[in-house]
Amino acid sequence: MARSARGQAGVPDWVEPMLAKPDRGRLPSGPDWAYEYKLDGYRAAMRVGPDGTTILTSRNGIDFTEEFPTLTGVLDLAGRTAVFDGEIVVYNEAGNVDFGLLQDRRGRFRKHQTAGRVDQFEGIPVRYLVFDLLRLGDQSLLGQPYEQRRAQLTQIPMPDPYRISIVPSITFAALAADRLTPQQLLSRVATEGQEGLIAKHRSAPYTPGRRTDAWLKHALTHFQEVIICGWRPGQRGFDNTLGGLLLGAHDPGSGDLVYLGDVGTGFTQHARVELKAQLQQLERGTHPFATAPPREDVVRARWVEPMLVGEVEYRQFTRGDGRLRHTSWRGLRHDKSPAEVIAPHAQPRDEPEPPQPQRVTVRVGDRQLRLSNLDKPLYPSGFTKAHVISYYTQIAPVLLPHIADRPVTFIRFPDGVDGERFFEKNVANGAPEWLRTASLPSSGSRGSGEIINYPLIDDLPALVWAANLAALELHTPQWTVSQGAKGLPDRLVFDLDPGEGTTIVDCAQVALRLRELLITDGLTPLATTSGSKGMQLYAGIRTTNAKAPAAYAKTLAEHLAMQTPERVTAKMTKAVRTNRVFIDWSQNNPSKTTISPYSLRGRAQPTVATPITWDEVRECQTPQDLTFVTDTVLERVGLHGDLLADLAANRADLR
Structure with a gap:
């Protein structure tokens, strides 16, 4: 964590940064607004003590x-302290902020640390771009309006523009004086590749x-x-699968075929094949480009004739090296010939894509669906409802x-993951007539006997319909509906929930112990992450007793808790979970549901409950793994x- 400022030459305390929301595709306009360039670097607070000590x-x-280290001691505030908010960036030779170069620099820094060197690290030159002033001297500025903080910020001398400078703030009035609108400013930003x-x-x-x-x-x-100019095989032993594509386009001036970078995401399994x-x-x-691409970019490349x-989709085109950044595959364009494909800088104006219509009618399979607010961000990163629908469409198989055949409980996020969320079991009003449903009596804690009309999501149109409701999370029980009635459980599940002081790394260790017990009892356990903090173990079962899975799971959970009470608990009470992994056996109760494999989660990022191999469980060293x-x-x-895939095929008797 950050160093404590107390005792370090009076350096002020750290202030947690204020964050920006996505604008849902609608840039605000009017005299109450000012505009700054969005920066692609590392967000950082600069805290300066009275003697210039900088953290x-x-x-x-x-x-x-x-x-x-080059950003320390750069300001002389005449004995005053200060806290600035800004971004650490690297510029490329074309004069553009280049996040890739910043990442390269970080890799070199880590090698410098790993080598145990004591000399000061010197890497690619960096620059601190300041956009806010949070404290000056003894005065906190947090409660002051933005324009007043900016006014004080601009009065502070910036003696070395190569190391620190102030990000311009462009007011609506200043734009109007230049006969510009915020949307025209956005177009200019797009043209500049920002x-x-x-x-x-x-x-x-x-x-x-x-x-x-x-x-x-x-x-x-x-x-x-x-233009597809090459491809890479998949890695980690999957050499027979396409892993990514190497891309090109024609330079507008010379007509030469130039390298644009690569793309490795956005493919369906069918598309890869x-x-x-x-x-x-x-x-x-050999490669087909007029100039050889960087060697490090084309390791393991297999070249093809540039005919497809x-x-x-991409977020940025860096003009210095001519690369597309943050790419995702959308598909082949059979209506275009390679001769028509021109590199992005050829366009006279690189206008942003126009906003998608608020409501569109699409055909999914043999059904017609009305989709709305496709450009609405549902995650802070700008991951929109259109992205959610795209993900669920691709992952559907x-x-x-x-x-399929399991009543689905939704957790809906109509205003995104930062807004309100709610559980929904009953089919929403306005559901299409063709949607399969199951009317079943409730057995939950809020009262038994109430009839709930659950949706059954068993085909692509139903899944897209749910995604359009911003139903990010899909939860199901361990039983299916048969002839309109609740069936017997066909899956056993253990939900491993890390308490405070533990992570999924600890869950993985407990999962390996559970796996051995299950195998000994003749079951075939499979693992998946929860998409949040923990993980689940599943096993296919056959039983004639709906209560048997919960009883069996409770016995195993209590057995492990008794063996290592300092690491595992089978009790739901939160007070006893600290530094322990809670084995939640109760999700085998017929009234309980568990996050579905491959479901999105309503977290800060669009994380997914992801099936994993046992090798991955054994090799887990950090939560990021x-x-x-x-x-x-x-x-x-x-x-x-x-x-x-083998969950249903490998069922064992459980009585």
């Missing part, structure tokens, strides 16, 4: 000072750690036609078998298939 602290409270804009309300105070409507971010996303088959027919011995055209977001999950399914 840099990341947005998560991590001390950055040793990593960026990340986007942050709109800030001029009268708003600084609210540490909060994400409010006073700061709204508008990130830019683009679409680009590309189909593309690989087509590309194998076009293989050639596709389309990618492996997700649907796990929820078993944290997967949508793109990664789709890629994993393309490489592995469904790791839970």
